[in-house]
Amino acid sequence: MSSPTTSKQPVTTAILLIVAGLIGFYGSFKLVVEKYDLLEHPKKALGCDINPFVSCSSVIDSAQSHLFGFPNPILGVAGFVAPIAVGIGILAGARFARWYWIAFNAGLFLAWVFVTWLFTQTVFVIGALCPWCMLVWSATIPLFWIFTVWNLATGRLTTSETLQRRMRAFLPFSWVLALINYLIIVIVILQHFPLLISALFG
Template sequence: MSSTPVAPRRPVPVAILLIVTGLVGLYAAFSLVLDEFAKYENPQKVLTCDVSPFLNCSNVMTTWQGHLFGFPNPLLGMMGFVAPIAVGVVLLAGFRGTTWFWTLFNAGLFLAWVFVTWLFTQTVWFIGYLCLWCMLVWAMTIPLFWIFTIWNLAKGNLPFGARARRIGRALLPFCWAIPLANYLFVIVTILVKFPTLLTTL
């Protein structure tokens, strides 16, 4: 007596994570690009995200850190956030992928997390201003990298062996805790470096 094989369950929560964080990050990056164009047209223009002496996108945009590769950083975001949206959609469609695909995709998410972490350190310790759209990009990249990486490990999609898979499975029920710790570090650091931030809003 033969039995029909059961199709693997689609990772709906992970797919939704990818799509939502990708869409919100893309929106933030697109808004930054529009603000850049507005500044090119009128350098004296006050942007909607210039809301206080500390929350000032204009002052962040004019720094070399805001154009690390010779063009506005948000252009990288507009290109990069398309990837998680696309991957989330194909996951919902039943895509399973291969080890090399998931490894390359996860490597891209890691580079994105490293980049926004670097931008965070530059903004807080060297530039001295905060950008609301930039912080929204950070807020999307942090859970996107950490939660997806833990899920990827738990599913054995990365070439790190059985031990890494066991670690991923152990961490998966608590995958929210690591991005939460990352958020807390960012928030506490900002409040320490900008102690009068809340009183200026």
């Protein structure tokens, strides 16, 4: 049975899916464009090569950017179409089977794991930040956390009434999880790149 909170939530969730999906798609598309620009002009600095700390070229040329044998952003261009389509479907009144929601949530989880891994590689291994990559991170994080809470609150991921009730109560505050995730990333970046702020604003 849906509560007043969850009955109002589909519109908010749909808007989140569409907006975050569009942001992630745009960031992924820009990365693809930058990659082809780098291939055509190997010695040319990209527009997002701001300084030694913020450099798309360093990230795009890394082995981590081709984890599956092709540029990672291609996955984003294809993958971010899904939340956009699902969000539009929700607004249109479409009903999806429980297995579909579980599969979609699993896809968001894998996307979150992937961008988290890319974040650690970017900071601790490559040693440079990519603005377009960070835009993709910023879209993926709320997609996973908020949508997962919503799926738990509506009983699609659990049969526990207690957990569903707790998630329904927490649903209006689910953005806190994304905020915590953002703060962890910011803190790690500032600790690992102590000269970043002075390089950007000095």
